[in-house]
């Protein structure tokens with residue numbers, strides 16, 4: 001990789017202050033360091049968030065699960081509080097990559113990276129989560145803006161993500177067998193805000209399927225979605241699956257996710 005300078009601040013304020021010029025935050029390094037090794041990404045300076053202790057941790061209060069940006073996927077998967085409040089979220093985290101990725105990768109890094117096949121974007125949009133930064137709060141629906149793009153401004157630091165506890169939820173992904181990224185992943189939930197269906201892996205960014213949400217609002221059952229087709233017109237197509245195949249998988253994964261949510 002290209003050479004770079006390295007800083008390890010010990011507070012959120014110091015981290016944000018360090019992010020000037022051609023610098024980037026470093027969280028678990030599971031996406032950023034890979035890209036740097038391939039020389040697809042270059043920064044003069046990395047600001048390591050690993051020394052900022054108050055970016056880590058999980059709290060559950062007032063029917064809301066709040067997860068610090070530097071909390072690893074493994075910690076979310078293992079959290080008894082998350083498993084009790086939103087088991088689908090713990091399962092999503094436990095299904096990411098492999099043990100090394102889960103022990104290093106963080107929720108903040110995953111959503112800032114906004115990989116089109118990542119799991120957390122579906123969890124955030126599927127639950128109607130809120131992203132907290134050092135400057136503001138951003139609703140999940142407005143956070144993911146495109147392929148590897150988010151609503152974050154330059155230097156803006158994600159501090160936490162809060163999730164409303166749903167009545168029912170599940171995430172089912174059809175995985176790419178080598179990486180475990182989602183060829184198609186669908187997160188469904190039923191909560192006070194209604195039914196949500198969020199799809200990852202099938203377009204440049206996570207998206208909701210309104211026709212399925214309307215059907216689930218009337219009848220939260222697998223039968224309600226199993227015949228709803230998603231047009232293949234703007235769906236991803238690559239060597240792992242054609243647009244038509246992925247579009248068909250959205251319906252299959254959605255029906256399986258609703259069945260899983262109902263079986264808890």
Ligand SMILES: Cc1cc2nc3c(=O)[nH]c(=O)nc-3n(C[C@H](O)[C@H](O)[C@H](O)COP(=O)(O)OP(=O)(O)OC[C@H]3O[C@@H](n4cnc5c(N)ncnc54)[C@H](O)[C@@H]3O)c2cc1C
Nearest residue numbers: 027028029030031032097105106108109118119158180181
């Ligand atoms: C082999 C492999 C398999 C994988 N499989 C899956 C999978 O099945 N599902 C899945 O969802 N993901 C998968 N991933 C990706 C993984 O989840 C990464 O952990 C995640 O994409 C990046 O998180 P990170 O903490 O490593 O962030 P980093 O790589 O350190 O950073 C990623 C980006 O986020 C920015 N950033 C980091 N933290 C913050 C913050 N707090 N505020 C603002 N910006 C920030 C960084 O500057 C950088 O641009 C896989 C990765 C690998 C290597």
